[in-house]
Every structure is written in structure tokens, then in C-alpha cells.
Amino acid sequence: MIETLEMGLGMLPEVILIVLKILLIVIPIMLSVAYLTLAERKVIGYIQVRIGPNRVGPRGLLQPIADGLKLFLKEIIVPTNANRFLFVIAPILALAPALAAWAVVPFGEGLVVADIDASILYILALTSMSVYGIIISGWASNSKYAFLGALRSAAQVVSYEIAMGFALVGVLLAAGSLNLGEVVRAQDGSFLHWFWLPLLPLFIVYFLSGVAETNRAPFDVAEGESEIVAGFHVEYSGMAFALFFLAEYANMILVAILAALMFCGGWLSPFQGIPLLEPLFSWVPGLVWVLAKTSFFLFLFLWFRATFPRYRYDQIMRLGWKVFIPITIVWLLVVGAAVLANLSPWFD
Amino acid sequence: MSIEAIIFYVFAAILVASAGAVVTVRNPVHAVLFLVLAFFTSAALWILLEAEFLAITLVLVYVGAVMVLFLFVVMMLDINLVPLREGFMRFLPVGIVVALIMFIEMVMVVGAKNFGVDHYGEGIKHAADYSNTKELGNVLYTVYVYPFEIAAAILLVAIIAAIALTMRRRPNTKSQDPAKQVLVKRGDRLRILKMAAERKDTAGE
Numbered sequence: 001m002i003e004t005l006e007m008g009l010g011m012l013p014e015v016i017l018i019v020l021k022i023l024l025i026v027i028p029i030m031l032s033v034a035y036l037t038l039a040e041r042k043v044i045g046y047i048q049v050r051i052g053p054n055r056v057g058p059r060g061l062l063q064p065i066a067d068g069l070k071l072f073l074k075e076i077i078v079p080t081n082a083n084r085f086l087f088v089i090a091p092i093l094a095l096a097p098a099l100a101a102w103a104v105v106p107f108g109e110g111l112v113v114a115d116i117d118a119s120i121l122y123i124l125a126l127t128s129m130s131v132y133g134i135i136i137s138g139w140a141s142n143s144k145y146a147f148l149g150a151l152r153s154a155a156q157v158v159s160y161e162i163a164m165g166f167a168l169v170g171v172l173l174a175a176g177s178l179n180l181g182e183v184v185r186a187q188d189g190s191f192l193h194w195f196w197l198p199l200l201p202l203f204i205v206y207f208l209s210g211v212a213e214t215n216r217a218p219f220d221v222a223e224g225e226s227e228i229v230a231g232f233h234v235e236y237s238g239m240a241f242a243l244f245f246l247a248e249y250a251n252m253i254l255v256a257i258l259a260a261l262m263f264c265g266g267w268l269s270p271f272q273g274i275p276l277l278e279p280l281f282s283w284v285p286g287l288v289w290v291l292a293k294t295s296f297f298l299f300l301f302l303w304f305r306a307t308f309p310r311y312r313y314d315q316i317m318r319l320g321w322k323v324f325i326p327i328t329i330v331w332l333l334v335v336g337a338a339v340l341a342n343l344s345p346w347f348d
Numbered sequence: 349m350s351i352e353a354i355i356f357y358v359f360a361a362i363l364v365a366s367a368g369a370v371v372t373v374r375n376p377v378h379a380v381l382f383l384v385l386a387f388f389t390s391a392a393l394w395i396l397l398e399a400e401f402l403a404i405t406l407v408l409v410y411v412g413a414v415m416v417l418f419l420f421v422v423m424m425l426d427i428n429l430v431p432l433r434e435g436f437m438r439f440l441p442v443g444i445v446v447a448l449i450m451f452i453e454m455v456m457v458v459g460a461k462n463f464g465v466d467h468y469g470e471g472i473k474h475a476a477d478y479s480n481t482k483e484l485g486n487v488l489y490t491v492y493v494y495p496f497e498i499a500a501a502i503l504l505v506a507i508i509a510a511i512a513l514t515m516r517r518r519p520n521t522k523s524q525d526p527a528k529q530v531l532v533k534r535g536d537r538l539r540i541l542k543m544a545a546e547r548k549d550t551a552g553e
Contacts, residue, residue, distance in 0.1 A: 011351075116400070117400065117479045117480070117481060118404055118480075121404045121408065124408055124412075125404045125405075125408040125411075125412060128408055128411070128412025129411060131412070131416055132384070132416070135416065135419055139377060139423050150423075151424070154420050155420070157416075158416055158417065161412065178481055314526050315529075318526045322527070
């Protein structure tokens with residue numbers, strides 16, 4: 001027993017270090033989520049020829065803080081016949097996997113909390129768990145609208161997970177590893193060496209499945225304001241409601257950064273291999289490139305929302321099963337053949 | 349007791365408790381959620397055995413997909429629990445006998461006699477760069493390639509059989525065919541006519 005205690009004490013500095021690393025990731029994510037909501041309102045505002053929020057703070061920059069404070073102070077109302085325990089635990093179940101997945105995301109060469117071997121698989125497994133938050137909230141609310149949203153969402157997420165999984169199998173084939181760091185290193189060369197080119201169909205399928213998986217427009221039938229009021233979170237208020245939003249936006253950022261890492265060279269400079277520009281930009285740290293690429297994909301999320309009308313539910317299912325999955329299977333064969341043939345310049 | 353042993357016993361206790369709860373709780377939705385917890389905890393136990401590929405796949409396939417569909421079905425069922433509980437005392441002796449026989453059988457097969465440590469030798473601790481996924485892939489596609497393919501074929505047949513058994517095409521149902529709908533072109537629905545301009549002031553003046 002004393003032995004165990006001594007061992008535990010010996011591990012203490014390591015535990016503190018890990019906790020610090022976790023805070024170093026979670027706090028910036030929370031801040032990005034807050035300002036992503038502002039960016040969303042501003043971008044959609046300008047696309048619709050409005051100004052967007054501009055009252056709180058200079059140019060509306062304090063708006064997310066005000067929103068957060070408001071939600072924090074609001075009362076959480078539990079409906080009369082709701083299943084109390086599940087009702088409270090559902091938002092936590094939505095947020096926890098969305099944050100836990102970040103443990104294996106590399107932000108630069110070696111900048112990762114847990115450099116595990118099967119990191120792509122780990123992310124896929126954890127993001128597939130976030131659907132429980134939605135289903136349980138929908139069922140525990142004891143409300144028809146919430147329940148309909150939950151059922152829609154469950155079917156949608158499970159369907160698109162297959163297409164997404166196949167797209168990731170393509171990345172795994174091309175990189176020869178399930179480790180995200182290895183995947184980025186396999187794309188070294190120039191921006192033509194990045195996997196977006198040889199895996200273009202898988203890249204598109206991955207990103208669109210990511211949009212569907214996070215229940216964002218135009219695939220946001222789980223919320224569907226105009227059909228089922230707000231879907232699964234219609235009975236939630238205050239901080240419980242805010243947790244669902246945190247989870248949704250954290251998942252969006254995760255999908256965006258994964259698209260940057262797996263298909264767009266992660267922390268590699270886009271000017272690599274270009275004679276004059278490469279030395280000119282060689283001082284820029286890799287973290288900046290990762291974040292810039294991630295921001296671009298996040299902008300696509302907002303752009304989609306402002307541009308496309310919501311899909312009809314049967315067409316969402318058709319797109320997932322009858323279009324995306326066949327495309328990925330065919331392209332997996334192509335990638336497999338290309339890898340066997342050592343096709344230059346990607347797979348040699 | 350080492351740290352690993354403590355972690356093992358904590359997870360094992362959670363696993364046994366949640367597995368017990370699956371068959372004892374009254375609410376079927378709660379039962380499914382306990383089953384999810386049981387799967388997740390056993391995945392954690394597999395990670396302790398350095399089988400991270402299997403553990404993550406267990407979470408991905410069973411927790412992320414199969415149990416979601418389970419929950420989907422159970423939530424939509426409107427089960428009246430009262431008739432299910434009728435005759436509990438009447439069937440209790442038979443149930444106990446069946447459970448006992450099953451327990452003895454499992455102990456005889458799974459016990460230390462067949463699966464004890466001395467059958468396999470001490471587990472080897474691998475270094476940090478050991479890739480369980482790669483090892484598994486190498487064995488699966490070389491030594492066990494035929495059993496693997498046969499298993500895949502059997503599963504495919506099972507999928508097709510399940511669909512063939514449950515899919516009924518009822519006559520007279522009205523449904524849309526989205527594949528046809530997206531193929532619609534303007535020319536199928538709309539005809540633009542060219543005609544000479546008409547004068548308004550012809551009759552009635």
C-alpha cells in the first residue's frame with residue numbers, strides 16, 4: 001500500500017503537467033467557440049447585407065461575453081415529466097467527447113498531448129459518441145419536438161459516419177499510418193503533395209460528412225427551427241442549453257482542423273517548394289499555418305449556412321447512402337492501386 | 349498492488365455493476381444505457397491489455413453505431429411493463445435452475461483450467477513505439493486471411509438476409525423517389541411559348 005502511495009506521489013509532477021497541457025488546449029477552444037459564434041453572426045450578417053452585432057463593446061467584440069453571462073445567469077428549467085437524471089447528464093455527454101477528441105490533435109511538429117498510434121480511429125470513435133447527448137436529451141425531455149429531432153439526428157449521424165469512416169480509410173492508405181502526425185509528415189513536399197489532390201473525392205466527402213455529422217446547415221434537421229421548433233434542445237435553457245452549443249462549435253472546429261491536418265498539409269507551409277516564397281515565409285511557425293487553414297474551413301461552415309437552404313430529410317439519407325458511400329468505395333480502390341503502383345509524387 | 353491493478357479493479361467493478369444493472373433495471377432505456385457503459389468499460393480494460401485497436405473499434409462499432417440503433421428502437425417502443433412482470437414468482441425456480449446450469453457450464457469452459465496464465469505465459473510489456481494496429485493488420489491479412497474473408501462474406505449474407513426478410517413492398521403506398529426528383533430538368537416541367545403580341549383593342553369598340 002505504501003509502495004503504491006509512493007508511486008502515486010512519484011507520478012504527481014507528470015499528472016500536473018498533463019493537467020496544464022489539457023488546460024492549454026481547452027481554454028483556447030472555449031475562447032474560439034465564443035468568438036466563432038460572433039464570427040458566424042458577423043459573416044452571415046455581411047453576406048445578407050446587414051452589419052450584425054455591433055452594440056456590446058467596440059464593434060460588438062464583447063457580444064460573446066455578454067451572451068455567455070446571460071446564459072450563465074438564466075434558470076435551468078426541468079420539464080415536469082422529464083427524466084431528471086438523463087436530462088441533466090445529456091449536455092455533459094454531448095460536450096465531453098467533443099473535448100476529449102482534442103487530446104490527439106497535433107498543432108505542430110510534436111505539439112500534441114497524447115501522441116497515440118491510432119489517433120484517427122480514436123477521434124472517429126469519440127465523435128461517434130457525441131450523438132448520445134442528442135438522443136438522450138431528446139428522449140429525456142419528454143417532448144414530441146425534442147424526440148423527433150433526436151430520432152432524425154441518430155439516423156443521420158450513424159449514416160454519415162460510414163462515409164466519413166471510408167474517407168478516413170483513404171487517408172490511412174495514402175499515409176500508411178493512423179497517427180495524425182505521421183499523416184501530416186507524409187504530405188511533406190509542396191502544396192501539390194498534400195492529400196487534397198490525390199484524395200479529392202474523399203476530401204469533399206469527408207468535409208460534407210463533417211458538416212452533416214455536426215448537424216450544421218444545410219443538414220441541420222436535428223434542430224430544424226421551421227419544422228420542429230429547435231429539435232432536441234427545445235426544452236433546455238440557461239447553461240444546459242449553452243453546453244449543447246459549446247459541443248456543436250467545438251465539433252465544428254475539430255472537423256475543420258482535421259480537414260486541415262489530413263488533406264491540407266497541417267502545419268506545413270503552403271509555399272514549400274516554391275523558389276522565392278519559401279525562404280520569405282520560412283519564419284512563420286507551423287501553428288499559424290494550422291490555424292489559418294482551420295479558419296478557412298470554419299469560414300466554409302458559415303458560408304454554407306448563409307447560402308444553402310435546408311436539405312429535405314429523405315434527400316439527406318439518399319446523399320449519404322447512395323452518393324457518398326459509393327464514391328468513397330470506388331476511390332478507395334483507386335488509392336489502393338495508386339499506392340501499389342508507387343504513383344509519383346505522392347506515394348513514392 | 350500496482351497502479352495497473354488498481355485501475356483494473358476499478359474498471360472491472362464498474363463493468364460487473366453495469367452489466368448487472370442491464371438485466372435488473374426496470375426502464376428499458378436505462379438498461380440500454382447501462383449496456384453502453386458496460387461496452388465502454390470493457391474497452392478501457394482492453395486498453396490496459398495494450399489492445400488499443402480492438403478497444404477503439406469496440407467503442408466505434410458497438411457504442412457509436414450498434415447501441416445508437418438499439419436505443420433508437422427501444423425509445424420508440426411503447427412497452428407496457430405490467431404484463432411482462434406477471435408470473436415472475438411462478439417462473440423464478442425454472443429461471444434459477446437455467447441460470448445455474450449456464451453458470452456452471454461457463455465456469456467449466458472459461459475457467460482457469462483452459463484460459464489460465466500458465467497456458468499463455470506471462471504477458472509481454474511492449475515499448476512505447478509498439479503498434480498494436482500494425483501487428484494485428486499483418487496477422488489478419490496474412491495468416492488469417494481466409495477466415496477473415498469468410499467471416500466478411502458471412503456477415504454480408506446476414507445483412508442481405510435481414511433486409512430481404514424485413515423489407516415489404518406494400519402495394520398502393522405513395523412515395524417520392526428522390527433519385528428521379530434530382531434528375532428533373534427545366535425542359536420536363538416548363539414550356540416557353542413564343543407568340544405574337546396581341547392587340548387589346550379589337551372587340552367591343
